Structures are given as structure tokens and as C-alpha cells.
Amino acid sequence: MSIRRVVNHEEIDRNPAAPVGEIDDFCRELAKDLLDTMYASPGCVGLAAPQIGVSQRAFAVNVTGHKKTKICHGEMVLFDPVIIEKSDPELAREGCMSVPELTGDVSRFTRITIVAKTLEAAEVVIESDAFEARALQHEIDHLDGLLFLDRLASPGALHIRKVYK
Amino acid sequence: MLHANGPDQAGIVAAVTEALTHLGCNLEDSRMTILRGQFSIMMTIAIEDISEETISLSAKSKSELSISGGSSNGDKHDISAVTAQAEMADSDEIKEIIKSALAEAVREFGLHISVVKLHDGLGSGQESISGSDKGESFNERKCLFVSIHGADRIGIVSRMTGKIAAVNSSIVDLATRLVANTYVLVMTVELANTISPEEITRYLSEEAETLGITCKVSSADPDLL
Numbered sequence: 001m002s003i004r005r006v007v008n009h010e011e012i013d014r015n016p017a018a019p020v021g022e023i024d025d026f027c028r029e030l031a032k033d034l035l036d037t038m039y040a041s042p043g044c045v046g047l048a049a050p051q052i053g054v055s056q057r058a059f060a061v062n063v064t065g066h067k068k069t070k071i072c073h074g075e076m077v078l079f080d081p082v083i084i085e086k087s088d089p090e091l092a093r094e095g096c097m098s099v100p101e102l103t104g105d106v107s108r109f110t111r112i113t114i115v116a117k118t119l120e121a122a123e124v125v126i127e128s129d130a131f132e133a134r135a136l137q138h139e140i141d142h143l144d145g146l147l148f149l150d151r152l153a154s155p156g157a158l159h160i161r162k163v164y165k
Numbered sequence: 166m167l168h169a170n171g172p173d174q175a176g177i178v179a180a181v182t183e184a185l186t187h188l189g190c191n192l193e194d195s196r197m198t199i200l201r202g203q204f205s206i207m208m209t210i211a212i213e214d215i216s217e218e219t220i221s222l223s224a225k226s227k228s229e230l231s232i233s234g235g236s237s238n239g240d241k242h243d244i245s246a247v248t249a250q251a252e253m254a255d256s257d258e259i260k261e262i263i264k265s266a267l268a269e270a271v272r273e274f275g276l277h278i279s280v281v282k283l284h285d286g287l288g289s290g291q292e293s294i295s296g297s298d299k300g301e302s303f304n305e306r307k308c309l310f311v312s313i314h315g316a317d318r319i320g321i322v323s324r325m326t327g328k329i330a331a332v333n334s335s336i337v338d339l340a341t342r343l344v345a346n347t348y349v350l351v352m353t354v355e356l357a358n359t360i361s362p363e364e365i366t367r368y369l370s371e372e373a374e375t376l377g378i379t380c381k382v383s384s385a386d387p388d389l390l
Contacts, residue, residue: 156338
């Protein structure tokens with residue numbers, strides 16, 4: 001088990017991450033670290049490799065049990081994902097492990113289809129919607145060097161994330 | 166906390182922030198809006214250090230422009246120019262220095278300015294909430310988005326927000342618009358830990374029904390991705 005430190009918005013690489021290419025031992029180790037770190041972070045349903053300081057196009061997602069989830073593929077670790085279809089956008093508030101002090105209203109496509117590689121090196125086509133689609137788009141943004149701050153809908157869409165002590 | 170308002174025109178934000186930057190202020194949180202041609206901005210600013218030269222210039226400017234408040238004694242300014250830096254706790258003096266620095270913008274744009282010193286810890290950084298719920302939980306409080314609209318009548322805001330206050334919940338964002346005879350009220354509400362979203366939705370819906378207006382409530386909770 002290897003729980004990695006999640007880097008904040010000042011440290012995260014804002015350049016597009018490099019394609020993974022072939023699935024090798026590095027990818028398998030990376031997948032394990034992404035899952036371990038994601039599950040060790042309360043409330044976290046997705047984590048991209050740049051968030052643990054690895055500039056590679058890989059992420060983990062698991063939205064199982066979330067109240068906004070409709071289509072659910074369970075635990076996923078995907079490499080080199082590409083969105084090939086998208087539907088109408090919808091606004092919702094989201095936060096990010098790498099921007100812990102803020103949340104923001106961000107428009108995301110309600111249905112998407114992506115092509116990606118799995119740990120078994122198989123190419124998969126994943127159709128998703130609702131919360132899982134939002135999570136996938138959020139993680140793919142990380143691979144492109146984007147944070148939700150880059151997609152805020154308006155000045156009023158930025159919110160302080162309140163913590164009660 | 167600095168609040169500036171006046172008739173809207175191009176260049177207000179640039180002029181105000183330039184003056185504050187020149188004074189050595191660090192701009193933190195801010196919100197600006199325009200209502201029916203009236204500009205308004207509120208911002209939190211931090212001042213770590215003000216040079217004696219700036220204080221002297223500001224004091225001189227204050228004397229010349231007769232910004233309201235504080236002493237109008239010119240000799241006092243000379244003394245305060247020397248001592249104010251060492252006595253940053255003197256919030257009245259700091260407020261006057263800020264107002265003096267903004268005198269040109271005030272004159273050019275017809276602004277009204279007010280400055281309030283915030284207590285330590287409230288001026289920046291992550292917000293934390295104290296009060297009756299303090300210490301109950303590390304969880305984030307439930308957040309709801311409330312949208313109300315209908316024919317305009319007196320008392321919509323007071324009666325709807327009264328329901329929220331009655332259950333110790335807080336309005337953290339609010340906007341209203343009156344267009345023709347249609348009134349629209351939208352707000353973000355943080356719930357006290359003692360009430361559920363379902364309960365407050367019921368209270369608001371019942372009150373809206375008595376007012377003959379429509380009320381929709383949805384979750385505004387952020388999802389951590």
C-alpha cells in the first residue's frame with residue numbers, strides 16, 4: 001500500500017500530462033498508488049496522476065454509492081483517455097483535493113463517451129452520465145493541466161469551502 | 166473591510182485598486198456588483214506595512230481634501246505620520262490613511278467609502294464558523310440553493326428569510342430582481358446541524374404557498390472529485 005501526498009494547486013503540473021503508451025510495471029504501480037491515495041482521502045471519488053506528482057495520463061475513479069450517481073462502472077483506473085462524445089452541459093458545484101480551500105460551480109457534460117486503456121491494456125469504450133461523467137471530466141481536466149478554477153461559470157461561481165471547527 | 170459605492174462608470178475598480186496597491190495594501194476577498202446603475206464593491210484588504218513617506222503623503226492629502234472622520238489638525242498629522250507605523254493597532258488612523266489614499270478616486274468617480282477593521286482571523290484564509298454548532302462536527306454543513314419567484318408583493322424576502330432564521334440557518338449569498346411585476350429571489354442557505362434539508366424545504370414551501378409564490382430548493386453541496 002502506498003498513499004501518496006496530494007499536491008496542491010500551486011505545486012501541480014499545469015502542463016498537459018504525457019501519454020502513458022504501453023501498460024507496464026510503472027503503470028501498475030501508479031494505478032495502485034492512485035487507488036490507495038484515493039481511498040485514503042475521505043469523500044474523494046477520483047484522483048489523477050498529476051495530483052500525486054506524476055505527469056502521466058492516468059486516473060482512478062469510483063463513484064459507487066454516491067447519491068448523484070446513475071450509471072456506475074465501479075472502480076476504474078484508466079490510461080490515455082479521450083472523450084469522443086458529449087451531450088448538453090449542466091452546472092454543479094465541485095471541489096478538488098488539490099484546491100482544498102475553495103469550491104466552484106462548473107459546467108460539465110451530462111453524458112459522455114470516452115475511449116481509454118485499462119490496466120489489462122485493453123481498449124475500452126465507456127459511456128457514462130450524471131455524477132460519474134462529471135468525475136471523469138474532472139479527472140481528464142487534470143491530465144490536460146486544468147483545474148476547476150479554469151472552468152468557473154462566473155465570478156459568483158467561486159465559493160470558500162467552509163470548515164467547521 | 167473596504168466598501169465603495171457610487172454611480173457606475175468605467176475605471177472605478179482600476180482606480181481604487183491602484184490607490185490601494187500604491188499604499189501597500191494586499192487585496193484579498195472581494196465581490197462587486199451593479200444594481201440599476203449603482204456600482205458597489207466590498208473587499209478585504211491586508212496592510213502589513215505602510216512607509217512613513219506614504220503616511221506623510223496620505224496625511225497631507227487628508228488635510229487638503231477634508232476626508233470625513235478623524236482629526237483635522239494638521240500638526241496632528243505630522244505627529245501621526247511618525248507614530249502611526251509603530252501603532253498599527255490604532256485602527257482609526259489606518260482607516261483614515263486608507264480613505265486619504267482613495268481621495269482622488271472618490272473625487273473622480275463620486276464614490277462613498279467606508280472602512281471597517283476586521284477582527285484577527287476574519288480578514289483572510291479559510292472561513293470557519295463559530296456559534297451554537299461550534300465543536301459539533303468537522304463535517305461541512307449542508308448547503309441549499311433556494312429559488313423563489315412569483316408576483317411581487319411586500320414581505321417576500323422578510324417572510325422567506327424569517328423561516329430560515331427561525332431554524333438558526335444562515336443565508337450566505339442572496340440576490341433579488343424585480344422585473345415588471347415578477348419578483349425573483351435566489352439564495353444559498355447553510356443549514357444548522359439541527360435541521361434537515363427536507364424539513365427546511367417543507368417550511369419554505371409552506372410559506373411560499375401562503376404568499377402565492379413558487380419555491381424550489383436544491384442541493385448546493387460541493388462534490389469532492
